[in-house]
Amino acid sequence: MDGAGDAAGEDMKAWCRAHPKIELHAHLNGSIRESTLLELAKDLGEKGVIVFEDVEHIITKSGRSLPECFILFDLFHVIATDHNSVTRITREVVEDFAAENVVYLELRTTPKNNESKGMTKRSYMKAVLDGLSAVDTVELVSSPFGNNRLWCTKEKDMCSPSLSIDRRETTAAAMETVNLALELRDSGVVGIDLSGNPLIGKWQTFLPALTYAREKGLPVTIHCGEVPNKEEVNAILDFCPDRIGHACFLDEDDWQKLKASKIPIEICLTSNCKTNCVPSIKDHHFVDLYSIDHPMILCTDDPGLFSTSVSNEYYLAASTFELSKSEMHHLAFIAVDSIFADDGSSIFWKRSLKAMKNDHGI
Ligand SMILES: CNc1ncnc2c1ncn2[C@@H]1O[C@H](COP(=O)(O)O)[C@@H](O)[C@H]1O
Numbered sequence: 516m517d518g519a520g521d522a523a524g525e526d527m528k529a530w531c532r533a534h535p536k537i538e539l540h541a542h543l544n545g546s547i548r549e550s551t552l553l554e555l556a557k558d559l560g561e562k563g564v565i566v567f568e569d570v571e572h573i574i575t576k577s578g579r580s581l582p583e584c585f586i587l588f589d590l591f592h593v594i595a596t597d598h599n600s601v602t603r604i605t606r607e608v609v610e611d612f613a614a615e616n617v618v619y620l621e622l623r624t625t626p627k628n629n630e631s632k633g634m635t636k637r638s639y640m641k642a643v644l645d646g647l648s649a650v651d652t653v654e655l656v657s658s659p660f661g662n663n664r665l666w667c668t669k670e671k672d673m674c675s676p677s678l679s680i681d682r683r684e685t686t687a688a689a690m691e692t693v694n695l696a697l698e699l700r701d702s703g704v705v706g707i708d709l710s711g712n713p714l715i716g717k718w719q720t721f722l723p724a725l726t727y728a729r730e731k732g733l734p735v736t737i738h739c740g741e742v743p744n745k746e747e748v749n750a751i752l753d754f755c756p757d758r759i760g761h762a763c764f765l766d767e768d769d770w771q772k773l774k775a776s777k778i779p780i781e782i783c784l785t786s787n788c789k790t791n792c793v794p795s796i797k798d799h800h801f802v803d804l805y806s807i808d809h810p811m812i813l814c815t816d817d818p819g820l821f822s823t824s825v826s827n828e829y830y831l832a833a834s835t836f837e838l839s840k841s842e843m844h845h846l847a848f849i850a851v852d853s854i855f856a857d858d859g860s861s862i863f864w865k866r867s868l869k870a871m872k873n874d875h876g877i
């Protein structure tokens with residue numbers, strides 16, 4: 516790239532970082548700072564719970580296949596699953612998103628039982644909610660429009676948690692998670708996610724809990740087509756979730772169904788590339804979906820695990836698909852239509868972004 520190209524790239528990078536953004540697909544334990552993971556692992560090493568030297572290189576390794584990611588998550592859960600560390604990582608993760616001008620964050624996490632730490636799904640979620648309350652005000656990057664206006668003055672309120680069902684769980688355990696989510700609605704929980712190793716578990720196991728969530732008015736998002744599984748993709752599309760994540764391995768007839776359904780898709784460019792779910796970013800299904808205006812949201816999936824950020828995902832989209840600032844602005848803005856928070860806050864965020872649009876004539 517020549518000097519002018521470099522400068523344009525740097526300008527777009529700064530613009531993507533400073534632009535107000537919405538993140539709708541991030542897993543708490545996939546978003547932990549590497550420095551925190553290393554520190555917690557070192558502590559456990561000193562206590563003799565793990566051998567630090569054995570895990571250090573696994574934590575810092577950058578390229579990982581999809582199966583390797585799930586081995587790593589099991590390690591993260593050993594390192595980070597006690598109440599205090601859950602509270603700490605939640606606070607840090609939200610502050611990190613806020614620091615790059617994420618104005619609304621749906622952070623999902625799998626409530627966990629861990630008898631050895633006296634942890635139940637409920638106490639795990641209490642630790643997460645404590646972390647949200649402990650979020651400090653973050654100094655936001657300045658606006659891309661030359662003033663220093665803050666778009667999110669109360670970072671504490673920017674995060675709406677969702678509860679994940681892990682594909683390793685039974686129907687009863689999935690049901691317990693949905694009941695917990697319903698119980699915690701007043702504390703800000705906004706939805707249910709189905710995630711976990713896509714090679715494990717059967718759709719029929721989770722369907723009763725997902726149907727129950729829907730009956731109770733709790734929005735549902737589902738990891739769909741992360742590996743080829745036509746039968747399941749079909750069943751998910753028939754269920755018609757409020758959003759889906761990934762959508763990498765779909766046959767032509769599934770694509771037609773998905774496009775007709777207008778179900779918003781959480782797009783995770785780096786995650787899909789690093790786990791070899793797509794051959795390269797330029798071959799990503801984003802291109803086809805963008806050309807027909809299908810609702811999409813640029814997301815990170817696991818910013819810690821994949822060394823990325825929402826700003827970086829925006830920059831990747833802008834630079835790979837040659838999108839202008841105004842096209843990127845449109846992409847950031849339409850994400851508001853897919854958030855799970857109730858109408859009031861949805862309208863609020865929409866207004867914030869609209870005000871910016873009017874003020875700056877974008
Ligand atoms: C890479 N693509 C992915 N596909 C499917 N599930 C994923 C995932 N990335 C993360 N998770 C799910 O999120 C958990 C970690 O966060 P929490 O402990 O819930 O906060 C993982 O154990 C897995 O169940």
Ligand SMILES: [Zn+2]
Pocket residue numbers: 540542710738760816
């Ligand atoms: Zn995910």
